Amino acid sequence: MESSRKARGTKTQEEQWMVENDVGQIYSSVSSIPPNAQSVFLEIRRDNHIQYLMHGLNNLGPSFSTLDANRPWICYWILHSIALLGDSLDEELEHSTIEFLSRCQDPDGGYGGGPGQMPHLATTYAAVNSLITLGGPKSLSSINRGKLRAFLLRMKDASGGFRMHDGGEVDVRACYTAISVASVLNILDDELTQNVGDYILSCQTYEGGIAGEPGSEAHGGYTFCGLAAMILINEVHRLDLPCLIDWVVFRQGVEGGFQGRTNKLVDGCYSFWQGGVAVIVQKLHSVICEQLGLSKVLDSECDSESYHDYETSDISDVEECTVETSCPLGGTCHRRKEVSFADIGVDFISNKRAIAPIFSSMHLQQYLLLCSQEGAGFRDKPGKPRDHYHTCYCLSGLSVCQYCSSADADSPPLARDILGPYSNLLEQLHPLYNLVLDRYYEAHDFFSKF
Numbered sequence: 001m002e003s004s005r006k007a008r009g010t011k012t013q014e015e016q017w018m019v020e021n022d023v024g025q026i027y028s029s030v031s032s033i034p035p036n037a038q039s040v041f042l043e044i045r046r047d048n049h050i051q052y053l054m055h056g057l058n059n060l061g062p063s064f065s066t067l068d069a070n071r072p073w074i075c076y077w078i079l080h081s082i083a084l085l086g087d088s089l090d091e092e093l094e095h096s097t098i099e100f101l102s103r104c105q106d107p108d109g110g111y112g113g114g115p116g117q118m119p120h121l122a123t124t125y126a127a128v129n130s131l132i133t134l135g136g137p138k139s140l141s142s143i144n145r146g147k148l149r150a151f152l153l154r155m156k157d158a159s160g161g162f163r164m165h166d167g168g169e170v171d172v173r174a175c176y177t178a179i180s181v182a183s184v185l186n187i188l189d190d191e192l193t194q195n196v197g198d199y200i201l202s203c204q205t206y207e208g209g210i211a212g213e214p215g216s217e218a219h220g221g222y223t224f225c226g227l228a229a230m231i232l233i234n235e236v237h238r239l240d241l242p243c244l245i246d247w248v249v250f251r252q253g254v255e256g257g258f259q260g261r262t263n264k265l266v267d268g269c270y271s272f273w274q275g276g277v278a279v280i281v282q283k284l285h286s287v288i289c290e291q292l293g294l295s296k297v298l299d300s301e302c303d304s305e306s307y308h309d310y311e312t313s314d315i316s317d318v319e320e321c322t323v324e325t326s327c328p329l330g331g332t333c334h335r336r337k338e339v340s341f342a343d344i345g346v347d348f349i350s351n352k353r354a355i356a357p358i359f360s361s362m363h364l365q366q367y368l369l370l371c372s373q374e375g376a377g378f379r380d381k382p383g384k385p386r387d388h389y390h391t392c393y394c395l396s397g398l399s400v401c402q403y404c405s406s407a408d409a410d411s412p413p414l415a416r417d418i419l420g421p422y423s424n425l426l427e428q429l430h431p432l433y434n435l436v437l438d439r440y441y442e443a444h445d446f447f448s449k450f
Helices: 004-005 011-031 035-041 046-058 062-084 093-105 121-134 137-141 145-155 172-184 195-199 218-234 241-249 270-283 287-294 341-350 360-374 386-403 437-447
Strands: 319-320 334-336
Touching: 011 035, 011 360, 046 062, 046 093, 046 386, 062 093, 062 121, 062 386, 093 137, 121 137, 121 172, 121 218, 121 437, 145 172, 172 195, 172 341, 195 218, 195 360, 218 241, 218 270, 218 341, 218 360, 241 270, 241 287, 241 319, 270 287, 270 341, 270 386, 334 341, 341 437, 360 386
Parallel strands: none
Antiparallel strands: 319 334
């Protein structure tokens, strides 16, 4: 009866059943061996991954020629993965990488996919994040912030959004890459943020997630981009956050991993795109409670010490909230009259997590370690090949999982929060930028001088 029912399934259903079967077999085979032997399968193969990544940075074969316009992305995927694993480049390779990215920088601002290619917001984001990940004065000072800001302004569209490149598409990905770069380089201002929130808000769908453009389907990558950008421009309260949360929690499937869209297959990369959204909303308790009409913050002490997020400020720079019963403090709260864009990233990461994880971290870690991890590198799902993109975002997702129960950025994860040995612990990242946290702090301090 079961087989006849499956025979009548749609192509989408059949593909889903195949993935569930492949993942189920992996889980069954591991659970059937003695517990002390299972730990071997749950280890991050750190040395193997680093060797695979270093080789990719030094030498890629002819098959990668199709990614010629994405070379800064390859740098970012590899460099960020290496940084998450706690390693770094030798001096010669670091120098070569900085020199290469400098040649990708357009004379009129922004970075192209390779030397001589037109500047593009996606590769600009990848190049800037790569240089911040390398760190140090030489790397950071190689970015021409003035001309990059001019490039961002040229990409600004009348709709309030941004174009990916000259004459290119306007979408939420463009908004995020522009805002993220401007924020981390300390060049974000009212001119760049004008009407961006209006555009992103128009892309939130009836499901609660965010689409790439108005009228399209909600998507995990665009939801991350839209949510992160709205925080960085201090307009996240305009999104319907309860509806967004409702959408994202249902994207975690029976396999333990996340799907990118409704009724799609699980994919390891969404462990960050969707998992990142899940950990970001843990710090938005005040806005969520206000939208739900709650008079106090659940699961936290409702006092001035426990309430601290990017909206709070010194008493000298505040105005009284006009909201009454929906105020997260149950009374009056204080909000900034003017926001300093330069401080939002730091203030956000300093904010305590007042909401418990809204996804199953252990099941996601299980999927990543047993189904996405290969001998070296990570993949989308069983049966797919490894690649640098999935290695980057699977490791980012693992980092998100490991730290999602820590009260704040200064609290190390407990052993119970990490699947497998504690040696699996990765570096912590800043979820709004997907940068290793200490590299972000270095960049923030460096660019705050300007």
